[in-house]
Amino acid sequence: GGVASGLGILIGVSVAAGALLMEGRLALLFASFAALAVLTEQIYADLHGSVASASYTQAGLLGGIFFAVALLSHVLYRRVREAEAMAARRTVDIANLTKLNAFIIANLGTGILVVDGERHLRLTNKAALGLLAIDRARLGDSLGALAPALMEWLEDQVRDPAPEGTVVCIGERELRASLKLLGDYRASGALIYLRDNQEITREAQQIKLAALGRQ
Numbered sequence: 001g002g003v004a005s006g007l008g009i010l011i012g013v014s015v016a017a018g019a020l021l022m023e024g025r026l027a028l029l030f031a032s033f034a035a036l037a038v039l040t041e042q043i044y045a046d047l048h049g050s051v052a053s054a055s056y057t058q059a060g061l062l063g064g065i066f067f068a069v070a071l072l073s074h075v076l077y078r079r080v081r082e083a084e085a086m087a088a089r090r091t092v093d094i095a096n097l098t099k100l101n102a103f104i105i106a107n108l109g110t111g112i113l114v115v116d117g118e119r120h121l122r123l124t125n126k127a128a129l130g131l132l133a134i135d136r137a138r139l140g141d142s143l144g145a146l147a148p149a150l151m152e153w154l155e156d157q158v159r160d161p162a163p164e165g166t167v168v169c170i171g172e173r174e175l176r177a178s179l180k181l182l183g184d185y186r187a188s189g190a191l192i193y194l195r196d197n198q199e200i201t202r203e204a205q206q207i208k209l210a211a212l213g214r215q
Contacts, residue, residue: 009062011066027074110127110194112128112194113143
């Protein structure tokens with residue numbers, strides 16, 4: 001039936017697929033082949049009288065549609081590639097920031113513990129393990145098994161929040177603990193700061209002595 005049958009528009013699917021797979025000017029290759037094929041079919045049909053009337057205008061418009069589809073598909077392809085490249089760069093940046101944060105937390109003098117809603121360990125540093133007298137801890141370990149006193153303090157704080165910097169006794173050591181909930185619900189987890197209470201007392205005394213010395 002020639003271009004008037006409407007079946008020629010189906011070639012646009014192949015043109016779009018080819019433009020998505022090709023780069024640069026090659027994206028127009030499939031559109032050129034499709035347009036030439038349609039014009040050749042129309043000329044052949046006109047010479048052999050297999051169609052009632054020649055329609056070169058429709059053939060030309062259909063070829064133009066093929067080029068438009070190829071160009072739009074190529075623009076879409078370039079945007080997808082740019083988005084993929086940006087996502088890859090963001091992934092690298094996030095990985096670097098994660099390593100940097102882990103390095104900073106690991107070398108902080110303040111003990112840091114992060115637990116999830118089930119009170120399983122998600123993050124810690126050397127200072128926290130030293131204050132809690134724990135030789136080794138793995139991610140996913142229960143806080144109740146590692147430090148029962150701290151676990152009890154945490155649950156008390158969640159039920160009835162106390163002023164910041166309350167004292168927790170871990171064995172013979174007094175720790176000043178602060179709590180920061182990571183959300184409004186238990187499942188959000190919590191962030192716990194730990195410091196040696198005796199160290200804080202010594203620092204306060206040194207500050208007082210320094211102030212007296214300046215006076």
